[in-house]
Amino acid sequence: MKQVHTHPEHCDTRLPPNMFYWAILDTSGLPAPGIRPSTRVQRLGYLFESILPEPTESVHAVYLPIAAGHVLACALPRDRLSDRHEDAISLGPLEAPPFILESLANEHRALDASGFIRSINLLTGEYEPPAVLRAKSRCSLHVVMILTLCTLLITIGLERRTQSSRSSVMDMNSHIQTLYDLALGDATSNGQDPAARLLSELRRMRAASDSRNQLQTPPDVSIALASILERWPSVVAAQTSNVHLTGDRVMITALLPNTTQAEQLERSMSEVDGWTIGQRTFRPARDGVELRLPLVPIEEGTP
Amino acid sequence: MRFRPSSAIAGTAALCFVALLLAWGRFKAADQSASSARARLSRVSANVIELETLRAELPPVMPSDKPHGFLVTHLRESLQRADLAGVQIKQITRPGDRVAQRPGTSGDNALVSLRSEVIVLESLTTSELGQWLQDWRQHHAEWTPSQISMNAIRGRTQLSGGYSVTIHMTTLFSNHQPPGLNP
Numbered sequence: 198m199k200q201v202h203t204h205p206e207h208c209d210t211r212l213p214p215n216m217f218y219w220a221i222l223d224t225s226g227l228p229a230p231g232i233r234p235s236t237r238v239q240r241l242g243y244l245f246e247s248i249l250p251e252p253t254e255s256v257h258a259v260y261l262p263i264a265a266g267h268v269l270a271c272a273l274p275r276d277r278l279s280d281r282h283e284d285a286i287s288l289g290p291l292e293a294p295p296f297i298l299e300s301l302a303n304e305h306r307a308l309d310a311s312g313f314i315r316s317i318n319l320l321t322g323e324y325e326p327p328a329v330l331r332a333k334s335r336c337s338l339h340v341v342m343i344l345t346l347c348t349l350l351i352t353i354g355l356e357r358r359t360q361s362s363r364s365s366v367m368d369m370n371s372h373i374q375t376l377y378d379l380a381l382g383d384a385t386s387n388g389q390d391p392a393a394r395l396l397s398e399l400r401r402m403r404a405a406s407d408s409r410n411q412l413q414t415p416p417d418v419s420i421a422l423a424s425i426l427e428r429w430p431s432v433v434a435a436q437t438s439n440v441h442l443t444g445d446r447v448m449i450t451a452l453l454p455n456t457t458q459a460e461q462l463e464r465s466m467s468e469v470d471g472w473t474i475g476q477r478t479f480r481p482a483r484d485g486v487e488l489r490l491p492l493v494p495i496e497e498g499t500p
Numbered sequence: 501m502r503f504r505p506s507s508a509i510a511g512t513a514a515l516c517f518v519a520l521l522l523a524w525g526r527f528k529a530a531d532q533s534a535s536s537a538r539a540r541l542s543r544v545s546a547n548v549i550e551l552e553t554l555r556a557e558l559p560p561v562m563p564s565d566k567p568h569g570f571l572v573t574h575l576r577e578s579l580q581r582a583d584l585a586g587v588q589i590k591q592i593t594r595p596g597d598r599v600a601q602r603p604g605t606s607g608d609n610a611l612v613s614l615r616s617e618v619i620v621l622e623s624l625t626t627s628e629l630g631q632w633l634q635d636w637r638q639h640h641a642e643w644t645p646s647q648i649s650m651n652a653i654r655g656r657t658q659l660s661g662g663y664s665v666t667i668h669m670t671t672l673f674s675n676h677q678p679p680g681l682n683p
Contacts, residue, residue, distance in 0.1 A: 337508050337509055340509050344513055348516035348519050351523070352520065352523040355520075355526070356526070358527055362531050362533065366534050369538060369541045372541055373537075373540060373541050376541075380548045392544070396547070399551050399554075403554065404611060405554065405674065408611060409558065409672060412613070412672060414614070414644050414646070415644060417644045418647060418648050419637065422629075422630075423630060426626055426630065438651070441648075443646070444647075
């Protein structure tokens with residue numbers, strides 16, 4: 198008599214182990230993982246076929262890897278699958294036959310044999326229950342919707358940033374044009390490339406700056422003249438014939454009544470700030486003494 | 501035909517990937533364009549700032565329509581301000597402009613020149629000369645008295661007497677009127 202155990206909530210149908218075909222397949226001869234799943238199932242079917250009492254086409258099998266090189270094969274004749282409970286969403290063995298349990302216990306001690314056997318479900322592939330298919334469809338629809346929504350949000354975000362970048366490019370180009378207008382005036386409207394025009398103008402200005410640095414304005418000699426006139430002794434009756442000032446030299450040529458007054462003028466001139474007396478000369482003249490008194494600037498650092 | 505949820509997800513994922521790829525491509529292109537514009541703006545700004553700084557350092561442009569007229573006018577005004585309207589401007593000459601000679605150039609198109617004008621004023625006492633120089637420096641600081649030669653006029657016997665004063669006035673000026681700002 199057929200003994201059927203059905204879980205009331207999950208429609209989990211469990212059948213006695215003797216209704217199934219069982220085997221532990223040695224898959225070490227099969228190619229390494231990486232081949233397509235359908236090809237692998239087909240090859241496992243060839244291995245299983247050698248110990249099945251009926252052709253593989255008449256059974257529906259599932260294969261569960263136990264450990265490296267070993268797969269548990271579990272199959273049920275297709276006619277028994279066809280008359281399953283219509284509400285069943287999973288169908289599997291209640292327990293494993295003793296020889297399988299013994300093999301699992303001896304060779305695969307780490308495996309929880311009871312839980313492992315409970316995880317076997319033959320309602321897969323063409324026997325997948327409509328309820329499971331509907332649930333999978335719903336789940337897929339949710340995934341598709343989430344994917345679409347995420348893509349939409351990311352695309353909108355990227356598009357906003359794209360627009361923002363484009364807008365900032367326009368602003369910057371406008372700013373650049375304003376700078377060209379400010380720097381070059383109408384020169385930007387005569388068809389010339391403003392960037393080249395700006396660089397050309399910049400080169401001209403750099404050249405002008407170099408020229409300016411080379412052409413130093415000579416020092417203002419009026420300051421030296423003011424100092425000299427400030428120190429000029431009022432008592433000296435000099436008939437000055439010439440005062441000549443340049444940036445680096447002052448030459449005073451004076452006609453004086455006598456040597457004493459010439460020396461007094463020399464002493465006064467020695468007190469002019471920033472200047473020192475050079476090689477002066479006295480020369481007798483018709484009405485007295487002619488003094489030639491050169492002044493040179495005191496070099497920086499000279500005591 | 502059987503509905504395959506995994507195919508629907510894969511198809512949607514592929515479409516989403518293509519859409520994201522296109523949006524990302526557009527964004528990257530715009531972003532690169534913005535980076536390039538930013539770099540260009542920065543470069544142009546730096547160039548314009550340097551240009552304006554150099555222009556600001558340039559000496560003023562010299563009116564060249566009336567030779568000497570510019571200086572003569574200022575000289576008369578300055579003498580009047582110093583109550584020396586009676587002083588005679590005997591002579592104004594221009595020895596020539598000096599330009600910075602750069603290797604391989606003739607100097608004809610120099611942007612900056614150093615101009616000297618030689619002024620000869622007659623019958624000026626030392627105090628009058630001081631008065632006038634003070635006014636000149638106050639109002640025309642760009643013209644520097646770079647050389648002064650005082651020659652006593654025959655017959656005068658004191659330093660405070662009359663002199664013939666020869667003054668070399670020197671100034672830097674630009675030959676180039678820059679376009680745009682700072683004309």
